[in-house]
Amino acid sequence: MHILTYIAWLGAAVSLYGTVRYIVGILRDGTRPRLASWIAWLIANLVMMLMALRHGAMTAVIFDGLSAAGNAGVVLASLGKRSAHKPTGSADWTCLAVAGSCSLVNAVFPQLALVGTVLAMSANLVATWPTMSHAWHEPFAETWQLFAANAGASLLGVIGVGAGGGFRVVTIAGPLVAMIGNITLTAIALGRRVGREVAAEIAAIPAELAEEVMEIEAGALELGERVGSEIAVAATKVAAATSGVSARRPARAPALIGSEAGA
16 A cells, blocks of 8 residues: 555545534534535545446545545434425525436446546535535534535545545545535635624724714713812802902001091
8 A cells, every 4th residue: 555545544534523523513503504415415425436446446435435424424413403404496406416417327327437427526516506605695504614624634635545546537536526625615614704703893893983982972071070060169169268358358447548538
């Protein structure tokens, strides 16, 4: 076994971590997966696993098989929790139809390896669309850590599977298309989360400014009342002091004034 093949096992371990994290998100954190995507991914990964098996690429078989097992785990967890978005719109049914057609073609024409692989990759990418839409509109309903972990795991899978079975489309199709899809989903889910948080902070600025202005106005009013009160107290003291001085000043005698005038 080529030493680089072990990188595929590392990628599979990272992918399993991401899947377990996603399942925990479903059971505990309110993650609501798009069921059509996960069923279509399950079908596509099973098809790519069978294609790799026909060509004796056992590393690819194990990698694709683990991916399919993870897909199945998410489907079962979401159904058990009753938290999945069931297929409703045209996008959901289209991706399921493409996945089903891919399986049918591979079952009827197993000798068309390249065609079957391309169809499986197409089904995988089409299956990504409903989840992309879901992540765009409800980014907090998706666990982006799964997509990021799977993106890294798929890159390791491409290197490891390619080193073990050759860099052929039939063997690296699974991890390659998974890498493309998961990078896109990570960018959308994480980007939209950050975007909404920034937008919320920006939207809160006017309210915060208005609150600060009100606090300043209240402080200015309170300061004005204090100054007015101090001025009133000071005026009262000055008035009292002035009246006291007036009361103590001696009055000049009228007789004395008269005598001085006569003199």
